Amino acid sequence: MTATVHTAPVVVTNDPLNAGADEFGVIRGGGVVIDHGVIVDVGPAHEVVAKHASAKHRDHAGVLTPGLVNAHSHLQYAAYADLASSGLPFSPWIAQMVQRRMLTTDEQWAESARSGAYLALRSGTTAVADIVTDIPALAPIARSGLRGISYVEALGADDQQWDEQRAGEVGNALDVAMAQTRTAGISPHSLYTLSRHAFTQSMRRGRELGLRAHTHLAESADEVEFVADGTGLLADMANGIGWKLDAISCGGFAHTPTIEMDGLEGLGADVHVAHGVHCNAADRALLRERGTAVAICVRSNKILGAGRPPIADYLAEGSPIGLGTDSLASSPSLDLLEEARAARDLALLQGYDLPDLNARIWQAITVGGAFCLGLDGRDLPGGTADQVGALTLGALGDLAVFDVPTDSDPFAALIDHGAGECVATVLGGTFVHRRSGR
Ligand SMILES: [Zn+2]
Numbered sequence: 302m303t304a305t306v307h308t309a310p311v312v313v314t315n316d317p318l319n320a321g322a323d324e325f326g327v328i329r330g331g332g333v334v335i336d337h338g339v340i341v342d343v344g345p346a347h348e349v350v351a352k353h354a355s356a357k358h359r360d361h362a363g364v365l366t367p368g369l370v371n372a373h374s375h376l377q378y379a380a381y382a383d384l385a386s387s388g389l390p391f392s393p394w395i396a397q398m399v400q401r402r403m404l405t406t407d408e409q410w411a412e413s414a415r416s417g418a419y420l421a422l423r424s425g426t427t428a429v430a431d432i433v434t435d436i437p438a439l440a441p442i443a444r445s446g447l448r449g450i451s452y453v454e455a456l457g458a459d460d461q462q463w464d465e466q467r468a469g470e471v472g473n474a475l476d477v478a479m480a481q482t483r484t485a486g487i488s489p490h491s492l493y494t495l496s497r498h499a500f501t502q503s504m505r506r507g508r509e510l511g512l513r514a515h516t517h518l519a520e521s522a523d524e525v526e527f528v529a530d531g532t533g534l535l536a537d538m539a540n541g542i543g544w545k546l547d548a549i550s551c552g553g554f555a556h557t558p559t560i561e562m563d564g565l566e567g568l569g570a571d572v573h574v575a576h577g578v579h580c581n582a583a584d585r586a587l588l589r590e591r592g593t594a595v596a597i598c599v600r601s602n603k604i605l606g607a608g609r610p611p612i613a614d615y616l617a618e619g620s621p622i623g624l625g626t627d628s629l630a631s632s633p634s635l636d637l638l639e640e641a642r643a644a645r646d647l648a649l650l651q652g653y654d655l656p657d658l659n660a661r662i663w664q665a666i667t668v669g670g671a672f673c674l675g676l677d678g679r680d681l682p683g684g685t686a687d688q689v690g691a692l693t694l695g696a697l698g699d700l701a702v703f704d705v706p707t708d709s710d711p712f713a714a715l716i717d718h719g720a721g722e723c724v725a726t727v728l729g730g731t732f733v734h735r736r737s738g739r
Contacts, residue, residue: 304336304356305730307700308346309365310707313715314692315668320344325660326691327711333365335698338729343692361702363724364711368427368699369637370449370670370690372596373515373575373625376417376431377410377438381630390606391521392534398630399457399542407437414438417628417635418445423734424636425701425723428689430515430573430596430625430674432488436474443483446728448689448697450674451478452488452515455495455503459545463499471503475510485510489567491517492558493527493535497547500565508571513675515596516567518574519558521607525579528558559584568593573673575625577615578608585611585620594621594673597665599643601627612644613651616661623670624662637666638703638719645716659712667691700727 312331314322321328321344332349334342334356342349350358381401389397405413414433418441421429428448433439434456442451453474458467471487478485487507489500507514519525526533530553539546548554554561559580562568570592577595580588588595597610615622624644626635633639645662671677671690678688678696688696702725705714726734 304334304341304353306332306334306350306353306356306358307361307365307727308332308350308358309361309363309702311364311711312692313364313366313663313711314343315367315664316343316691316693319693320348325712331365333692333700335727335730338698340692340694340696340698343694361725363702363704364707364715365700365702366425366715367667367690367692367696368701368726368728369425369666370428370623370674370676371421371426371626371635371637372430372573372594372623372670372673373598373627374417374421374429374431374635375434375628375630376421376429376442377414377433377435378628378630379417379420380409380413381628384630385604385632392523392538394605394631396538402434405435407435410435410437411441415441415445418442418447420635421447422726422728423723424634424638424721425703425726426635426637427699427701427726427728428670428674428676430670432515433474433478436477439478439481443481446733447483448676448687448699450484450486450513450515451481452486453478454488454490455499456490457494457542457544458499459496460498462544463496463502467499468502468506472506475506475512479510486513486515488515491520491524492548492561493524493539493546494544496545497565500567504566514567514572516562516572516574517576518562519579519584520576520602521605522579524558527553528561529553529555557581557584559587563587563591571675573623575627576602576607576610578602578610580611582614585614585618589618589620594623594669596623596625596673597644598625598627598632598640599647600633600640601631603643604631604633609647609651611651612648613653616648616653621669621672622665623673624665636720638715641666641716642720659710659716662716663712698727698730701725
Protein backbone atom coordinates (compact mmCIF):
# COMPACT_ATOMS: atom_id res chain seq x y z
CA MET A 302 0.00 0.00 0.00
CA THR A 303 1.52 3.28 -1.05
CA ALA A 304 1.22 6.40 1.01
CA THR A 305 -1.21 9.13 -0.05
CA VAL A 306 -0.73 12.86 0.37
CA HIS A 307 -4.00 14.80 0.75
CA THR A 308 -3.71 18.55 0.24
CA ALA A 309 -6.29 21.34 0.45
CA PRO A 310 -6.42 25.16 0.59
CA VAL A 311 -7.35 24.89 4.29
CA VAL A 312 -6.51 21.95 6.55
CA VAL A 313 -8.04 21.98 10.04
CA THR A 314 -5.78 19.63 12.03
CA ASN A 315 -6.83 20.50 15.62
CA ASP A 316 -3.15 20.19 16.55
CA PRO A 317 -1.34 23.55 17.01
CA LEU A 318 1.99 21.70 17.22
CA ASN A 319 1.84 20.69 13.54
CA ALA A 320 4.32 22.48 11.26
CA GLY A 321 2.73 25.60 9.79
CA ALA A 322 -0.35 25.43 12.06
CA ASP A 323 -1.89 28.37 13.89
CA GLU A 324 -3.04 28.34 17.53
CA PHE A 325 -6.15 26.29 16.59
CA GLY A 326 -4.21 23.86 14.41
CA VAL A 327 -5.28 25.37 11.06
CA ILE A 328 -2.82 25.17 8.14
CA ARG A 329 -3.56 27.32 5.08
CA GLY A 330 -2.30 25.37 2.08
CA GLY A 331 -1.76 22.21 4.11
CA GLY A 332 -1.16 18.53 3.57
CA VAL A 333 -1.66 15.26 5.41
CA VAL A 334 0.11 12.00 4.60
CA ILE A 335 -1.52 8.64 5.33
CA ASP A 336 0.42 5.39 5.18
CA HIS A 337 -0.93 1.99 6.23
CA GLY A 338 -4.07 3.65 7.57
CA VAL A 339 -2.25 6.01 9.91
CA ILE A 340 -1.18 9.66 9.67
CA VAL A 341 2.59 9.83 9.18
CA ASP A 342 3.11 13.50 8.30
CA VAL A 343 1.26 16.83 8.51
CA GLY A 344 2.45 20.27 7.42
CA PRO A 345 2.49 22.88 4.66
CA ALA A 346 1.43 21.25 1.36
CA HIS A 347 4.58 22.10 -0.59
CA GLU A 348 6.75 20.56 2.13
CA VAL A 349 4.88 17.28 2.53
CA VAL A 350 4.47 16.85 -1.23
CA ALA A 351 8.23 17.32 -1.74
CA LYS A 352 9.08 15.02 1.17
CA HIS A 353 6.77 12.21 -0.01
CA ALA A 354 7.50 12.43 -3.73
CA SER A 355 6.64 8.78 -4.42
CA ALA A 356 3.26 8.96 -2.66
CA LYS A 357 -0.07 9.32 -4.49
CA HIS A 358 -1.32 12.91 -4.40
CA ARG A 359 -4.97 13.96 -3.92
CA ASP A 360 -5.54 17.68 -4.09
CA HIS A 361 -8.95 18.64 -2.67
CA ALA A 362 -10.93 21.85 -3.02
CA GLY A 363 -12.56 23.09 0.18
CA VAL A 364 -11.68 22.50 3.81
CA LEU A 365 -10.03 19.24 4.85
CA THR A 366 -10.61 18.12 8.43
CA PRO A 367 -10.38 15.10 10.71
CA GLY A 368 -13.38 12.77 10.38
CA LEU A 369 -16.14 14.00 12.69
CA VAL A 370 -16.98 12.22 15.97
CA ASN A 371 -20.63 11.73 16.92
CA ALA A 372 -20.74 11.43 20.72
CA HIS A 373 -24.28 10.02 20.97
CA SER A 374 -26.40 8.11 18.50
CA HIS A 375 -28.49 5.00 18.03
CA LEU A 376 -27.79 4.15 14.38
CA GLN A 377 -30.23 1.24 14.50
CA TYR A 378 -33.16 3.67 14.71
CA ALA A 379 -32.54 5.15 11.25
CA ALA A 380 -35.83 3.63 10.09
CA TYR A 381 -37.80 5.36 12.87
CA ALA A 382 -37.50 8.83 11.34
CA ASP A 383 -41.29 9.28 11.30
CA LEU A 384 -41.21 9.40 15.13
CA ALA A 385 -38.99 12.49 15.04
CA SER A 386 -41.68 14.35 13.13
CA SER A 387 -44.57 12.98 15.19
CA GLY A 388 -44.59 15.97 17.55
CA LEU A 389 -44.74 13.69 20.61
CA PRO A 390 -43.10 15.07 23.75
CA PHE A 391 -40.54 13.04 25.70
CA SER A 392 -42.54 10.59 27.83
CA PRO A 393 -45.19 9.56 25.25
CA TRP A 394 -42.37 9.37 22.69
CA ILE A 395 -40.36 6.93 24.76
CA ALA A 396 -43.48 4.86 25.44
CA GLN A 397 -44.02 4.71 21.64
CA MET A 398 -40.41 3.62 21.18
CA VAL A 399 -40.83 0.79 23.68
CA GLN A 400 -43.98 -0.42 21.86
CA ARG A 401 -42.60 -0.04 18.36
CA ARG A 402 -39.40 -1.89 19.17
CA MET A 403 -41.32 -5.08 19.82
CA LEU A 404 -42.64 -5.10 16.24
CA THR A 405 -39.27 -4.64 14.53
CA THR A 406 -37.65 -7.78 13.06
CA ASP A 407 -33.97 -8.76 13.10
CA GLU A 408 -33.70 -8.04 9.36
CA GLN A 409 -35.23 -4.60 9.86
CA TRP A 410 -32.75 -3.78 12.64
CA ALA A 411 -29.83 -4.82 10.45
CA GLU A 412 -31.07 -2.81 7.47
CA SER A 413 -31.82 0.24 9.61
CA ALA A 414 -28.38 0.14 11.27
CA ARG A 415 -26.72 -0.21 7.87
CA SER A 416 -28.49 2.88 6.57
CA GLY A 417 -27.61 4.81 9.74
CA ALA A 418 -23.91 3.99 9.28
CA TYR A 419 -24.09 5.05 5.63
CA LEU A 420 -25.71 8.39 6.52
CA ALA A 421 -22.99 9.04 9.11
CA LEU A 422 -20.12 8.31 6.71
CA ARG A 423 -21.53 10.39 3.88
CA SER A 424 -21.80 13.43 6.16
CA GLY A 425 -18.13 13.19 7.16
CA THR A 426 -18.56 11.31 10.43
CA THR A 427 -15.99 8.56 10.93
CA ALA A 428 -16.48 7.68 14.62
CA VAL A 429 -19.69 7.16 16.59
CA ALA A 430 -20.63 6.47 20.19
CA ASP A 431 -23.42 4.16 19.12
CA ILE A 432 -25.92 2.54 21.43
CA VAL A 433 -26.98 -0.91 20.29
CA THR A 434 -30.11 -2.39 21.81
CA ASP A 435 -30.58 -5.32 19.43
CA ILE A 436 -27.82 -7.75 18.47
CA PRO A 437 -28.65 -7.78 14.71
CA ALA A 438 -27.60 -4.11 14.56
CA LEU A 439 -24.02 -4.89 15.61
CA ALA A 440 -22.62 -6.59 12.50
CA PRO A 441 -23.63 -4.00 9.83
CA ILE A 442 -22.04 -1.20 11.86
CA ALA A 443 -18.84 -3.19 12.41
CA ARG A 444 -18.75 -3.93 8.65
CA SER A 445 -19.20 -0.25 7.78
CA GLY A 446 -15.73 0.45 9.20
CA LEU A 447 -16.99 3.27 11.42
CA ARG A 448 -14.71 3.86 14.40
CA GLY A 449 -15.95 4.30 17.89
CA ILE A 450 -17.75 2.09 20.35
CA SER A 451 -20.88 -0.07 20.13
CA TYR A 452 -22.40 0.32 23.59
CA VAL A 453 -24.61 -2.66 24.34
CA GLU A 454 -27.72 -1.32 26.00
CA ALA A 455 -29.29 -2.61 29.20
CA LEU A 456 -32.86 -1.32 28.84
CA GLY A 457 -35.86 -1.96 31.03
CA ALA A 458 -35.40 -4.16 34.09
CA ASP A 459 -36.25 -4.20 37.76
CA ASP A 460 -34.28 -6.30 40.26
CA GLN A 461 -36.03 -9.56 39.49
CA GLN A 462 -36.09 -9.11 35.70
CA TRP A 463 -32.40 -8.24 35.76
CA ASP A 464 -31.34 -11.28 37.76
CA GLU A 465 -33.62 -13.73 35.95
CA GLN A 466 -33.30 -12.54 32.35
CA ARG A 467 -31.68 -9.27 31.35
CA ALA A 468 -28.25 -9.89 32.93
CA GLY A 469 -27.92 -12.99 30.77
CA GLU A 470 -29.17 -11.24 27.63
CA VAL A 471 -26.83 -8.28 28.09
CA GLY A 472 -23.91 -10.64 28.80
CA ASN A 473 -24.67 -12.51 25.59
CA ALA A 474 -24.86 -9.29 23.56
CA LEU A 475 -21.54 -8.14 25.06
CA ASP A 476 -19.95 -11.43 23.98
CA VAL A 477 -21.19 -10.89 20.41
CA ALA A 478 -20.04 -7.26 20.41
CA MET A 479 -16.59 -8.10 21.78
CA ALA A 480 -16.10 -10.81 19.16
CA GLN A 481 -16.30 -8.15 16.43
CA THR A 482 -13.59 -5.76 15.36
CA ARG A 483 -15.44 -2.66 16.54
CA THR A 484 -14.87 -1.83 20.21
CA ALA A 485 -17.64 -2.76 22.65
CA GLY A 486 -19.00 -0.80 25.61
CA ILE A 487 -21.88 -1.01 28.07
CA SER A 488 -24.89 1.32 28.18
CA PRO A 489 -27.16 1.13 31.21
CA HIS A 490 -30.03 3.03 29.55
CA SER A 491 -31.23 5.39 32.27
CA LEU A 492 -32.34 5.92 35.86
CA TYR A 493 -36.03 5.57 34.90
CA THR A 494 -35.85 2.27 33.01
CA LEU A 495 -33.57 0.30 35.36
CA SER A 496 -33.74 -0.42 39.08
CA ARG A 497 -30.78 0.68 41.19
CA HIS A 498 -29.58 -2.92 41.33
CA ALA A 499 -29.89 -3.42 37.57
CA PHE A 500 -28.11 -0.13 36.83
CA THR A 501 -25.21 -0.82 39.18
CA GLN A 502 -24.84 -4.43 38.09
CA SER A 503 -24.65 -3.47 34.42
CA MET A 504 -22.00 -0.82 35.19
CA ARG A 505 -20.00 -3.36 37.15
CA ARG A 506 -20.25 -5.97 34.40
CA GLY A 507 -18.82 -3.49 31.89
CA ARG A 508 -15.96 -2.55 34.20
CA GLU A 509 -15.12 -6.19 34.91
CA LEU A 510 -14.69 -6.59 31.16
CA GLY A 511 -12.61 -3.40 30.90
CA LEU A 512 -15.23 -1.60 28.80
CA ARG A 513 -16.23 2.06 28.67
CA ALA A 514 -19.79 3.05 29.56
CA HIS A 515 -22.29 5.53 28.15
CA THR A 516 -25.71 6.34 29.58
CA HIS A 517 -28.58 8.82 29.31
CA LEU A 518 -28.60 11.42 32.11
CA ALA A 519 -30.82 14.35 33.06
CA GLU A 520 -32.53 14.44 29.67
CA SER A 521 -36.01 15.64 30.64
CA ALA A 522 -37.86 17.40 33.45
CA ASP A 523 -39.87 14.16 33.77
CA GLU A 524 -36.63 12.37 34.71
CA VAL A 525 -35.86 15.01 37.35
CA GLU A 526 -39.31 14.50 38.86
CA PHE A 527 -39.01 10.71 38.68
CA VAL A 528 -35.72 10.67 40.59
CA ALA A 529 -36.67 13.34 43.13
CA ASP A 530 -40.26 12.24 43.88
CA GLY A 531 -40.83 8.87 42.20
CA THR A 532 -43.83 10.33 40.37
CA GLY A 533 -44.82 11.68 36.98
CA LEU A 534 -45.18 10.34 33.46
CA LEU A 535 -42.08 8.14 33.64
CA ALA A 536 -43.32 6.53 36.88
CA ASP A 537 -46.65 5.92 35.12
CA MET A 538 -44.81 4.34 32.19
CA ALA A 539 -42.73 2.04 34.44
CA ASN A 540 -45.83 1.01 36.37
CA GLY A 541 -47.69 0.40 33.12
CA ILE A 542 -44.95 -1.88 31.80
CA GLY A 543 -44.56 -3.60 35.15
CA TRP A 544 -41.04 -2.50 36.12
CA LYS A 545 -40.77 -2.29 39.93
CA LEU A 546 -38.37 0.60 40.29
CA ASP A 547 -36.89 1.87 43.58
CA ALA A 548 -37.64 5.54 42.95
CA ILE A 549 -41.37 4.71 42.80
CA SER A 550 -41.48 2.43 45.84
CA CYS A 551 -39.33 4.86 47.90
CA GLY A 552 -41.28 7.95 46.85
CA GLY A 553 -38.17 9.38 45.21
CA PHE A 554 -34.72 10.20 46.53
CA ALA A 555 -34.97 14.00 46.88
CA HIS A 556 -31.86 14.62 44.81
CA THR A 557 -30.89 15.23 41.20
CA PRO A 558 -30.36 12.54 38.54
CA THR A 559 -26.62 13.36 38.50
CA ILE A 560 -26.26 12.72 42.24
CA GLU A 561 -28.30 9.55 41.90
CA MET A 562 -26.16 8.24 39.06
CA ASP A 563 -22.97 9.00 40.97
CA GLY A 564 -24.30 6.94 43.88
CA LEU A 565 -24.90 4.03 41.51
CA GLU A 566 -21.25 4.01 40.34
CA GLY A 567 -22.45 5.50 37.07
CA LEU A 568 -19.92 8.34 36.69
CA GLY A 569 -16.16 8.26 36.09
CA ALA A 570 -13.40 8.86 33.55
CA ASP A 571 -14.47 5.67 31.77
CA VAL A 572 -18.02 7.00 31.25
CA HIS A 573 -19.65 9.72 29.20
CA VAL A 574 -23.29 10.67 29.50
CA ALA A 575 -25.80 11.85 26.91
CA HIS A 576 -27.91 15.01 27.22
CA GLY A 577 -27.14 16.63 30.62
CA VAL A 578 -30.02 19.05 29.97
CA HIS A 579 -31.17 19.29 33.58
CA CYS A 580 -27.81 19.61 35.28
CA ASN A 581 -27.39 22.50 37.70
CA ALA A 582 -24.02 24.08 38.59
CA ALA A 583 -23.37 21.53 41.35
CA ASP A 584 -24.23 18.65 38.99
CA ARG A 585 -21.90 20.00 36.33
CA ALA A 586 -19.11 20.42 38.90
CA LEU A 587 -19.62 16.80 40.02
CA LEU A 588 -19.42 15.58 36.41
CA ARG A 589 -16.14 17.47 35.95
CA GLU A 590 -14.78 16.12 39.23
CA ARG A 591 -15.50 12.58 38.07
CA GLY A 592 -13.96 13.23 34.63
CA THR A 593 -17.28 12.46 32.93
CA ALA A 594 -17.89 14.18 29.60
CA VAL A 595 -21.34 15.13 28.33
CA ALA A 596 -22.66 14.48 24.81
CA ILE A 597 -25.02 17.37 24.11
CA CYS A 598 -27.89 16.78 21.65
CA VAL A 599 -29.60 20.14 21.13
CA ARG A 600 -31.86 19.19 18.21
CA SER A 601 -33.14 15.99 19.80
CA ASN A 602 -33.89 17.85 23.05
CA LYS A 603 -35.86 20.42 21.08
CA ILE A 604 -37.87 17.85 19.13
CA LEU A 605 -38.83 15.97 22.31
CA GLY A 606 -39.48 19.16 24.30
CA ALA A 607 -36.85 17.99 26.81
CA GLY A 608 -35.47 21.48 27.35
CA ARG A 609 -32.34 23.41 26.42
CA PRO A 610 -28.99 22.02 27.59
CA PRO A 611 -26.92 24.72 29.38
CA ILE A 612 -24.27 24.68 26.68
CA ALA A 613 -22.98 28.19 27.42
CA ASP A 614 -22.37 27.13 31.03
CA TYR A 615 -20.65 23.90 30.00
CA LEU A 616 -18.38 25.93 27.73
CA ALA A 617 -17.69 28.71 30.23
CA GLU A 618 -16.96 26.22 33.02
CA GLY A 619 -14.62 24.14 30.87
CA SER A 620 -16.63 20.93 31.08
CA PRO A 621 -15.55 18.26 28.60
CA ILE A 622 -18.30 18.05 25.97
CA GLY A 623 -19.05 16.34 22.70
CA LEU A 624 -22.10 16.71 20.46
CA GLY A 625 -24.44 13.93 19.47
CA THR A 626 -27.10 13.81 16.81
CA ASP A 627 -29.03 11.21 18.86
CA SER A 628 -31.06 8.85 16.68
CA LEU A 629 -33.24 9.66 13.68
CA ALA A 630 -36.22 8.79 15.90
CA SER A 631 -35.71 12.17 17.63
CA SER A 632 -33.47 14.14 15.28
CA PRO A 633 -33.82 15.59 11.78
CA SER A 634 -30.46 14.20 10.55
CA LEU A 635 -27.25 12.41 11.47
CA ASP A 636 -25.25 15.37 10.09
CA LEU A 637 -23.01 16.63 12.90
CA LEU A 638 -22.44 20.01 11.27
CA GLU A 639 -26.18 20.63 11.39
CA GLU A 640 -26.05 19.69 15.08
CA ALA A 641 -23.06 21.99 15.56
CA ARG A 642 -24.97 24.94 14.09
CA ALA A 643 -27.88 24.35 16.47
CA ALA A 644 -25.48 24.07 19.43
CA ARG A 645 -23.62 27.24 18.41
CA ASP A 646 -26.86 29.17 18.00
CA LEU A 647 -28.12 28.01 21.40
CA ALA A 648 -24.83 29.02 23.09
CA LEU A 649 -25.18 32.49 21.52
CA LEU A 650 -28.78 32.73 22.71
CA GLN A 651 -27.62 31.79 26.21
CA GLY A 652 -25.11 34.64 26.15
CA TYR A 653 -21.82 32.95 25.28
CA ASP A 654 -20.14 35.78 23.38
CA LEU A 655 -16.42 34.96 23.33
CA PRO A 656 -14.75 34.95 19.88
CA ASP A 657 -13.69 31.31 20.27
CA LEU A 658 -17.29 30.03 20.12
CA ASN A 659 -17.17 28.51 16.62
CA ALA A 660 -13.77 26.92 17.30
CA ARG A 661 -15.00 25.40 20.56
CA ILE A 662 -18.16 23.98 19.00
CA TRP A 663 -15.96 22.56 16.23
CA GLN A 664 -13.74 20.95 18.87
CA ALA A 665 -16.83 19.35 20.45
CA ILE A 666 -17.54 17.41 17.22
CA THR A 667 -13.91 16.30 16.83
CA VAL A 668 -11.47 16.20 19.76
CA GLY A 669 -14.31 16.54 22.29
CA GLY A 670 -16.08 13.51 20.84
CA ALA A 671 -12.78 11.62 20.87
CA PHE A 672 -12.43 12.44 24.58
CA CYS A 673 -15.97 11.12 25.20
CA LEU A 674 -15.01 7.81 23.59
CA GLY A 675 -11.58 7.53 25.17
CA LEU A 676 -10.13 7.77 21.64
CA ASP A 677 -8.09 10.94 22.08
CA GLY A 678 -4.83 9.04 22.45
CA ARG A 679 -4.82 8.96 26.26
CA ASP A 680 -5.25 5.17 26.46
CA LEU A 681 -7.76 5.48 29.30
CA PRO A 682 -9.43 2.58 31.12
CA GLY A 683 -11.67 0.81 28.66
CA GLY A 684 -10.30 2.79 25.73
CA THR A 685 -7.56 2.03 23.27
CA ALA A 686 -4.45 3.88 22.14
CA ASP A 687 -6.19 4.72 18.84
CA GLN A 688 -6.57 8.41 18.25
CA VAL A 689 -9.33 10.12 16.26
CA GLY A 690 -10.61 13.69 16.03
CA ALA A 691 -7.24 15.30 15.16
CA LEU A 692 -4.83 15.19 12.25
CA THR A 693 -1.68 14.47 14.16
CA LEU A 694 1.19 12.00 13.88
CA GLY A 695 0.07 8.48 14.71
CA ALA A 696 -3.67 9.21 14.61
CA LEU A 697 -5.93 7.07 12.43
CA GLY A 698 -6.07 8.24 8.81
CA ASP A 699 -9.69 9.40 8.93
CA LEU A 700 -10.50 12.58 6.98
CA ALA A 701 -13.45 14.57 5.72
CA VAL A 702 -13.54 17.28 3.06
CA PHE A 703 -16.25 19.95 2.99
CA ASP A 704 -17.20 22.22 0.11
CA VAL A 705 -17.29 25.46 2.13
CA PRO A 706 -15.63 28.87 1.65
CA THR A 707 -11.86 28.78 2.23
CA ASP A 708 -11.20 32.49 2.46
CA SER A 709 -12.70 33.12 5.90
CA ASP A 710 -12.65 31.68 9.44
CA PRO A 711 -12.80 27.92 8.74
CA PHE A 712 -14.77 27.14 11.93
CA ALA A 713 -17.53 29.60 11.06
CA ALA A 714 -17.47 28.37 7.45
CA LEU A 715 -17.85 24.73 8.51
CA ILE A 716 -20.61 25.41 11.04
CA ASP A 717 -22.54 27.87 8.87
CA HIS A 718 -22.18 26.09 5.52
CA GLY A 719 -20.85 22.56 6.13
CA ALA A 720 -24.10 20.65 6.68
CA GLY A 721 -24.86 18.55 3.60
CA GLU A 722 -21.58 19.63 1.98
CA CYS A 723 -19.27 16.70 2.71
CA VAL A 724 -17.59 15.88 -0.61
CA ALA A 725 -15.24 13.14 0.57
CA THR A 726 -14.79 10.86 3.56
CA VAL A 727 -11.63 8.84 4.07
CA LEU A 728 -11.41 5.98 6.56
CA GLY A 729 -7.95 4.63 7.35
CA GLY A 730 -6.65 6.09 4.09
CA THR A 731 -9.47 4.64 1.93
CA PHE A 732 -12.24 6.73 0.35
CA VAL A 733 -15.62 5.57 1.67
CA HIS A 734 -17.64 8.50 0.25
CA ARG A 735 -17.04 10.80 -2.71
CA ARG A 736 -19.35 13.38 -4.22
CA SER A 737 -18.35 14.91 -7.50
CA GLY A 738 -18.36 18.69 -7.91
CA ARG A 739 -21.44 20.56 -9.03
ZN1 LIG B 1 -30.17 8.37 23.19
